Amino acid sequence: MMASGGEPPATKVVLLLVPRVDASFHAALRERFHVLDFFASSERWPLPAFLAAAAAAPEPPRAAIVVGAGLIPVDAAFLDAVPSLRCVMCLAAGVDFIDLDECARRGVVVANSGRVFSADVADHAVGLLIDVLRRVSAAERFVRRGLWPVQGDHPLGSKIGGRRVGIVGLGNIGSQIAKRLQALGCTVCYNSRTRKDSVPYKYFTNVHDLAVESDVLVVACALNKATRHIISKDVLEALGKDGVIVNISRGANVDQAELVRALKEGRIAGAGLDVFENEPGGPGELFAMDNVVMTPHVAVFTAESMSDLRDHVVANLEAFFSGEPLLTPVLPHSPVN
Amino acid sequence: MMASGGEPPATKVVLLLVPRVDASFHAALRERFHVLDFFASSERWPLPAFLAAAAAAPEPPRAAIVVGAGLIPVDAAFLDAVPSLRCVMCLAAGVDFIDLDECARRGVVVANSGRVFSADVADHAVGLLIDVLRRVSAAERFVRRGLWPVQGDHPLGSKIGGRRVGIVGLGNIGSQIAKRLQALGCTVCYNSRTRKDSVPYKYFTNVHDLAVESDVLVVACALNKATRHIISKDVLEALGKDGVIVNISRGANVDQAELVRALKEGRIAGAGLDVFENEPGGPGELFAMDNVVMTPHVAVFTAESMSDLRDHVVANLEAFFSGEPLLTPVLPHSPVN
Numbered sequence: 001m002m003a004s005g006g007e008p009p010a011t012k013v014v015l016l017l018v019p020r021v022d023a024s025f026h027a028a029l030r031e032r033f034h035v036l037d038f039f040a041s042s043e044r045w046p047l048p049a050f051l052a053a054a055a056a057a058p059e060p061p062r063a064a065i066v067v068g069a070g071l072i073p074v075d076a077a078f079l080d081a082v083p084s085l086r087c088v089m090c091l092a093a094g095v096d097f098i099d100l101d102e103c104a105r106r107g108v109v110v111a112n113s114g115r116v117f118s119a120d121v122a123d124h125a126v127g128l129l130i131d132v133l134r135r136v137s138a139a140e141r142f143v144r145r146g147l148w149p150v151q152g153d154h155p156l157g158s159k160i161g162g163r164r165v166g167i168v169g170l171g172n173i174g175s176q177i178a179k180r181l182q183a184l185g186c187t188v189c190y191n192s193r194t195r196k197d198s199v200p201y202k203y204f205t206n207v208h209d210l211a212v213e214s215d216v217l218v219v220a221c222a223l224n225k226a227t228r229h230i231i232s233k234d235v236l237e238a239l240g241k242d243g244v245i246v247n248i249s250r251g252a253n254v255d256q257a258e259l260v261r262a263l264k265e266g267r268i269a270g271a272g273l274d275v276f277e278n279e280p281g282g283p284g285e286l287f288a289m290d291n292v293v294m295t296p297h298v299a300v301f302t303a304e305s306m307s308d309l310r311d312h313v314v315a316n317l318e319a320f321f322s323g324e325p326l327l328t329p330v331l332p333h334s335p336v337n
Numbered sequence: 338m339m340a341s342g343g344e345p346p347a348t349k350v351v352l353l354l355v356p357r358v359d360a361s362f363h364a365a366l367r368e369r370f371h372v373l374d375f376f377a378s379s380e381r382w383p384l385p386a387f388l389a390a391a392a393a394a395p396e397p398p399r400a401a402i403v404v405g406a407g408l409i410p411v412d413a414a415f416l417d418a419v420p421s422l423r424c425v426m427c428l429a430a431g432v433d434f435i436d437l438d439e440c441a442r443r444g445v446v447v448a449n450s451g452r453v454f455s456a457d458v459a460d461h462a463v464g465l466l467i468d469v470l471r472r473v474s475a476a477e478r479f480v481r482r483g484l485w486p487v488q489g490d491h492p493l494g495s496k497i498g499g500r501r502v503g504i505v506g507l508g509n510i511g512s513q514i515a516k517r518l519q520a521l522g523c524t525v526c527y528n529s530r531t532r533k534d535s536v537p538y539k540y541f542t543n544v545h546d547l548a549v550e551s552d553v554l555v556v557a558c559a560l561n562k563a564t565r566h567i568i569s570k571d572v573l574e575a576l577g578k579d580g581v582i583v584n585i586s587r588g589a590n591v592d593q594a595e596l597v598r599a600l601k602e603g604r605i606a607g608a609g610l611d612v613f614e615n616e617p618g619g620p621g622e623l624f625a626m627d628n629v630v631m632t633p634h635v636a637v638f639t640a641e642s643m644s645d646l647r648d649h650v651v652a653n654l655e656a657f658f659s660g661e662p663l664l665t666p667v668l669p670h671s672p673v674n
Contacts, residue, residue, distance in 0.1 A: 020490055120471075123497045123521060127473050130464035134457075134639070137468075137477045139632040144624045148617040148633040153357055159641035160460045183520030184460060280485040287481045295476040296485040302471070304496035 008033050012321050015054060015064040015082065016040075017072050018091060025310045029065075032314060033321075036061060047072065051081040060084035063317055066098070067091040068250075074098040079106055087320040089313055090330070092300070093117055093173065094250055096223035100332040111316045114328030115172050116308045117300040122176035124299035125218055125248045126184070128272030129165070131293045132244050133158045133216075138290040161185030166214030168207055168230065169221025169249065170196055177218055189213060192221070207231070211238035216246060223250035233258040236268055244270045248299045251276040260285050263292060274299040345369050349658050352391060352401035352419065353377075354409050355428055362647045366402075369651060370658075373398060384409065388418040397421035400654055403435070404428040405587075411435040416443055424657040426650055427667070429637070430454055430510065431587055433560035437669040448653045451665030452509050453645045454637040459513035461636035462555055462585045463521070465609030466502070468630045469581050470495045470553075475627040498522030503551030505544055505567065506558025506586065507533055514555055526550060529558070544568070548575035553583060560587035570595040573605055581607045585636045588613040597622050600629060611636045 008031065016029065016037040029035050036054050038047065045053070054061050064085055066074055074088055079102060088098060090112045103110050131137050134157035142154050165181050167174045167190040178188045178201060189202040191210045196203070204210035207230055211217055217239055221227050231245060231254040239245070245268065247254050256277040262268045263286060270291035276282045279297055286292045316327050351370040358366075366372050373391050375384065382390070391398050401422055403411055411425055416439060425435060427449045440447050468474050471494035479491050502518050504511045504527040515525045515538060526539040528547045533540070541547035544567055548554055554576055558564050568582060568591040576582070582605065584591050593614040599605045600623060607628035613619045616634055623629045653664050 119498045119522060120496060123467055124471055124473075126521075127464065127467035127471055130460055131468065131473060134461055134464055135635070136461075136464050136630070136632060137474050139635055140474045140477075140630055143619050143631040143633050146618075146621070146624075148619065152617065153638075154633050154635055156638050156640045156643065157635065159457060159639040161456045162641070180517075180520050183517050184463075185456060280489070281483075282480050282485065284483070287483075293473070293477055294480040295473060296480050296491050298472070298476055298491055298494065301490075301493050302496040303493045304499075306493065 010034055010059050011062075012317075013054075013057070013059050013061040013063075014317060015051075015061040015085075018065055018067045019071065022306060024307070025313075028310050028314050033063075033317060034059070048081065051078075055082045055084060063087040063089060063320055065089045065091065065313065065317075068094055068097050072097075074103070076102050079103070079108065087111070087317070087326070089316055089320075091309060091313065093121075094222050095330050096250060096252075098330075100330065104332050109320065109326055110330045111320075111326040111328045112330045113300075113309060114312060116312050117305055118172045118176050120302050120305045121173045121220075121248050121299045122180055124274060124295070125173075125177050125220065125246055125272075126180045128246050128248070128274065128293055128295070129181075129216060129218065129244070130160060130184075132246070132270045132272040132291065133160055133163070135290070137293050141290070162187070163215045164189065164213060165216045165218060166190065166204070166207075166210040167201075168192075168210065168217060168219045168253075169227075170199065170201070171220070171222070173248070174218075174220035175199070177220055186216075193226075207235050208238050211235045211240075211243070214239065215242065216244045219245070219247040219249045219253050221249055221253060223253055228252050229255040231255060231259070233262075236262045239268055241267055241269060243268045244272070246272040248274045251279060256283060263289060345371055347371055347396050348399075349654075350391075350394070350396050350398040350400075351654060352388075352398040352422075355402055355404045356408065359643060362643070362650075365647050365651050370400075370654060371396070385418065388415075392419045392421060400424040400426060400657055402426045402428065402650060402654075405431055405434050409434075411440070413439050416440070416445060424448070424654070424663075426653055426657075428646060428650065430458075431559055432667050433587060433589075435667075437667065441669050446657065446663055447667045448657075448663040448665045449667045450637075450646060451649060453649050454642055455509045455513050457639050457642045458510045458557075458585050458636040459517055461611060461632070462510075462514045462557065462583055462609075463517045465583050465585070465611065465630055465632070466518075466553060466555065466581070467497060467521075469583070469607045469609040469628065470497055470500070472627070474630050478627070499524070500552045501526065501550060502553045502555060503527065503541070503544075503547040504538075505529075505547065505554060505556045505590075506564075507536065507538070508557070508559070510585070511555075511557035512536070514557055523553075530563075544572050545575050548572045548577075548580070551576065552579065553581045556582070556584040556586045556590050558586055558590060560590055565589050566592040568592060568596065570599075573599045576605055578604055578606060580605045581609070583609040585611045588616060593620060600626060 012033045014033040019039045088110045165186045170190040170192045191204045272293045274295045349370045353374040356376045425447045502523045507527040507529045528541045609630045611632045
């Protein structure tokens with residue numbers, strides 16, 4: 001049991017390397033841990049100086065809370081800078097910016113967000129899919145610009161039911177997407193490193209063949225060396241001119257330059273994208289296209305998921321500081337999505 | 338069997354009173370029926386003159402194809418103008434613009450679109466619900482306006498799972514919406530004229546009580562005297578400031594002036610609207626609001642549903658001209674949604 005009200009133990013030192021954490025998250029951390037907050041530090045040190053000062057403290061940090069989006073890579077240089085670190089808590093499911101082999105070699109345990117975000121990401125993926133196929137955002141602009149009384153009917157959308165949707169990466173998020181698509185009457189098929197015996201969906205050993213048999217590809221895999229640009233020019237060609245890409249995983253799973261080119265040249269029909277190779281921002285060449293729906297990497301963000309994440313992070317860190325196994329450990333080569 | 342290639346029988350005369358019908362629909366009709374097309378008529382007669390000429394022909398029309406949206410009400414005056422009519426084929430599920438009692442009194446049978454549109458409307462309803470709760474269209478504008486790199490994080494959305502969604506009108510469309518919402522982890526409850534013993538959802542005898550117990554109200558009932566403005570000021574108040582309205586039925590099922598006022602004053606949280614009291618157009622007062630998603634009455638429109646509708650209309654008219662029962666008859670007071 002936590003003694004409430006008292007100072008957190010000076011030995012439970014946690015580096016917080018995340019730019020945006022809400023007040024309740026901050027409070028929950030500070031109640032239990034001694035927090036060194038890089039982005040809130042009034043000194044506005046450069047990161048190396050901040051890490052050096054932390055490492056040189058009488059009680060150096062044993063855990064770090066990090067987030068993706070390329071902000072602060074957890075690589076050998078980072079781990080060298082703070083040799084006291086024994087735990088990295090990642091506020092995302094995807095740990096592509098963490099060198100898991102290097103962490104393992106040094107005895108640094110890594111946890112990710114586990115299933116905290118899965119339902120929200122799956123909902124967002126389905127929202128993007130419906131939006132692109134049924135032209136919701138495009139129709140929205142049409143109404144808001146006052147074009148409805150002037151131009152009359154908006155172009156027809158495509159039926160969702162009966163669509164063959166190929167899911168790239170059938171982990172927890174992919175499985176939750178599949179469940180939702182089944183309720184919409186879609187035919188689900190998938191590619192992943194291994195066939196899952198527990199699911200009724202057709203398995204493809206590679207994404208190219210999956211694309212040939214799919215009307216829509218939903219990218220839901222982790223980003224790693226094997227999946228970077230897995231949605232390549234060839235895959236886009238295999239998907240074809242009536243095909244749609246939905247990506248809620250990581251921007252770099254898609255060869256964005258090829259995607260932009262295929263969209264501009266009408267070689268695929270549309271895209272629903274929550275993630276990009278250039279974040280924040282997104283590909284400006286798509287900003288005037290009506291067959292593209294773009295959201296700013298928000299698939300994980302709901303008020304409820306932020307509160308769940310807070311509890312999840314605290315529980316993982318408490319486990320770590322108590323010498324217990326992490327709740328959601330990530331090992332090198334372990335499937336995370 | 339239809340003899341192909343020959344002229345359609347002169348006795349199968351059909352009035353076509355629909356402004357937009359695609360080429361394949363036209364061809365399918367003209368192959369089988371003698372079509373008098375009001376909106377395509379080169380004379381550009383006023384409707385009364387067009388109907389008078391049709392009624393005075395040696396073979397006056399026995400069937401009419403009509404559509405809603407207040408274009409041409411099928412009332413006593415209309416039926417007086419073409420007394421030869423014995424069948425009204427409506428290209429929508431909702432027959433609110435057809436005086437069913439008057440039709441029944443005169444022996445005019447009425448058919449609607451049956452279940453042709455149900456899945457598409459349900460998909461669109463779910464798309465609007467996800468869009469409003471997860472702020473998809475708002476986030477879309479944020480990205481397209483280039484605000485993401487400038488302003489950083491977009492406001493959090495709300496989780497879909499666990500939301501209590503009240504469906505107003507649990508007919509075929511409402512039931513399909515419910516099925517989809519269950520896959521999203523929502524708790525479904527409903528109001529309809531009668532309790533449905535075959536469904537597991539909680540039943541409310543009136544919309545006010547349903548609103549009290551709901552986070553989101555999805556309006557999926559037919560428009561008639563009992564349902565006009567069923568989403569009233571009182572119901573909006575019962576729904577409350579965190580509540581969301583989704584309407585894919587008819588604009589007049591919602592008191593639009595009250596809805597606009599509630600949105601402007603923050604007395605409800607948001608709305609997803611495919612239908613309006615002023616169509617085409619929609620309420621301009623909402624065009625700058627980020628918590629509202631508006632589409633131009635397109636929930637039924639997909640390429641696939643248009644093709645299904647064509648087959649459905651032909652089948653109903655063939656049945657009528659063969660003296661057989663309609664496939665999807667609508668009787669006075671019969672539930673259509």
